[in-house]
Amino acid sequence: MDRVTADSREAAVSAMLGGDDVVRGPVQETRLDYDAFFAHRELSRLHGEALVDGERRPWSLIEKRTDGPHLAAPYLYDNGVRELDAYRSGLFDDMPDHTHAPSVYGTLLEADGAITLWIEDVQHEGSRPLDAQAILAAAGDLGSMNGHWFGRPSAEAWFFTGWIDRHGQPEAVERGLATVRRAHPAAVARFGDRLADVERLILAQSRVRGVLESLPHTICHHDAVGANVFRISAATVLIDWESIGPGTVGADLASLLFSPRRGDASVHVITSVFDDAVQAYIDGFRDQVPTVSPAQIRQGVDAAIALRWKLAVDVVAGLESGDPARRGSLPDESPETAREELIELVGVLLSSAERTLA
Structure with missing residues (x-):
């Protein structure tokens, strides 16, 4: 050394x-x-x-x-x-x-x-992946943090500003559309008419961006996935601040509730607490900034999830290729379980997209 x-x-x-x-x-x-x-x-x-x-x-x-x-x-x-x-x-x-x-x-x-x-060296108190109780507590704390920093100058030279393109991946749109439009029998068998919903979401990404850009902004962690969230003494500690910068209200909660590549909580846990987690985030945020409406915050969460269309295309491509599915930080999870988890998560994506584009 x-x-x-x-x-x-x-x-x-x-x-x-x-x-x-x-x-x-x-x-x-x-x-x-x-x-x-x-x-x-x-x-x-x-x-x-x-x-x-x-x-x-x-x-x-x-x-x-x-x-x-x-x-x-x-x-x-x-x-x-x-x-x-x-x-x-x-x-x-x-x-x-x-x-x-x-x-x-x-x-x-x-x-x-x-x-x-x-x-x-942060030591999480509880189980991994995060359970429902930890997700709800972290959601409230993320809202409080984002509300606390609301109105803070967001033009620091070192802030990350490309979060929409990082998740929206405009450079991959044409390839993604081609994958969905091939309508491989394995993908049709699992998604049916929802393949058309995936295509509509990809084509509507400029609208999703417009929603995100129109909503109130604050300072966000931008990688608040479960692997980076620790609960210690009734508080939330966030690690890996490599993407910190301005973002839409609700964007950090979208990371917590929608992070398929990191093998975080099961989608069944996420869906069971989704609405309660949004409400916990809203409560935490509005305790700091009551002028931002619950509807704006909810729209921010949904639009930030709708930005992540690439998950659906990756799942379709995996069904087409037949390659074993895997969620990043769960190496012991069976490919069959991983595939089912990811397919169910596409449902969460499309539900958020439907609310965003309604």
Whole structure:
């Protein structure tokens, strides 16, 4: 390890332990699994034991490193820089009582552009994936956070502003339409007339964008999927702030309720709490900003889900190819179960689209 990085690591561990009388043992490192998509990104848990003010105490923190732009893809590197800027900005010092970002114990930007963050090792209290109770609590806290930041200037140079295109994927529309219009027998057998609804949704994406752009905006996390949501002591802690920036009210709740690629809660759990989660978000938001109407917030949630048309096309393509289905972070889930979950989630997508375009 580079001496600068090693010294910064030592400083981060010391900052986390604090105390006037600390005797620390050796630092151990455990590499954590990370999505293969993130080449040139490393995630490790640093851990050990220390005597803090005479008391033996196990400790751990997360070290998140992104290689410099000469190695990491521009998309990944931009995300790493944005998260660094977010932690250095002081924005997370201004959050409502029950919503937090992890504590940061040190940051480093090296001469070659490599980025390292040393952040709190957040431990979720409860089951994974999130259960219904955790989803409802997180929905209310997301609403409170988005309401708390409502009206805050949204022109920070480091904010992410391309969230609509990231989910709407305009570059994939023609290919998506071709997939749906082939009407493969396996897709027709599962979707029937709903294939026409998928096609209409793709063709209506400019209308969906128009709805989103017309609604009130706030500052959003933009990746508040269940894998990034932790419940601790009746509060919500959100990790991975790489996409933070302006977004439509309700957009963060759409991420929580509609994140098929991360293997989050079963669609049956999501559908059982969907309306209650929207209401919890509305209540949390309007406790902060009563001037934004429930109808606007509900429309923001539905339109942000309707933006994610690509899920339906991917499911249709999977039925056509016959390839085993898989949801990202549930490797032990059977392909048959994964396929059924994704098909049911297409129903959630089309219901939100119908309300958006009505």
